[in-house]
Amino acid sequence: MARTGGRWRDLGTFRARGVPGWEALAEGIDRMVTGIESPVGSERGLAARLRYLTASDAGYEAMDRAGVHVRPRTLIAWLAEEQTPSKANLARLDAAYWDLRRRNVAADLKRRLDNRGRGTRIEIDPVDQTAVERRHQRDLETRNINVRGVVWDRVVDAWIAHDTQGLEAIWDDIIQSSLGTDWDAYTHVSSIGWAA
Numbered sequence: 298m299a300r301t302g303g304r305w306r307d308l309g310t311f312r313a314r315g316v317p318g319w320e321a322l323a324e325g326i327d328r329m330v331t332g333i334e335s336p337v338g339s340e341r342g343l344a345a346r347l348r349y350l351t352a353s354d355a356g357y358e359a360m361d362r363a364g365v366h367v368r369p370r371t372l373i374a375w376l377a378e379e380q381t382p383s384k385a386n387l388a389r390l391d392a393a394y395w396d397l398r399r400r401n402v403a404a405d406l407k408r409r410l411d412n413r414g415r416g417t418r419i420e421i422d423p424v425d426q427t428a429v430e431r432r433h434q435r436d437l438e439t440r441n442i443n444v445r446g447v448v449w450d451r452v453v454d455a456w457i458a459h460d461t462q463g464l465e466a467i468w469d470d471i472i473q474s475s476l477g478t479d480w481d482a483y484t485h486v487s488s489i490g491w492a493a
Contacts, residue, residue: 343390350397400457417443421472452467
């Protein structure tokens with residue numbers, strides 16, 4: 298595996314497959330956020346999203362962040378099911394809904410992941426090397442580590458802000474402090490799993 302400066306320079310040089318560890322971490326948190334299952338394009342899905350978004354000032358702020366800029370009478374017509382939003386506004390409403398859901402569950406996620414100071418054990422699956430010639434393979438194994446403390450607060454805050462640089466720095470801190478000299482082999486992973 299070609300590396301430079303302790304990092305994987307080009308993950309696919311020898312056909313290894315994986316994603317940056319910080320990205321797998323963010324995707325894992327995404328999977329913890331539940332919400333309306335009906336698609337935004339369905340009558341039920343749209344109505345539920347609109348009710349959720351218009352129930353608080355935070356919902357209106359989420360719509361503004363997502364680019365939903367319509368007149369009050371248009372929003373009222375959507376709520377009354379007299380008018381259907383354009384495809385672009387449906388996508389924006391869906392984005393606003395999930396943004397608000399993420400923000401509303403952030404405190405709960407922090408508590409769950411911190412687990413009263415005990416932290417959360419995560420399993421890190423290394424990059425998939427099945428397509429890599431044997432002579433270029435590295436001896437990597439699945440690693441289990443327990444992440445504790447304010448790290449989870451930082452992870453969730455960076456996740457909400459879509460701060461990829463922050464998430465990458467936090468991931469590097471996690472693996473450097475937990476995996477010793479082998480940490481750089483886990484900057485990219487196949488997946489991360491946990492029971493939180």
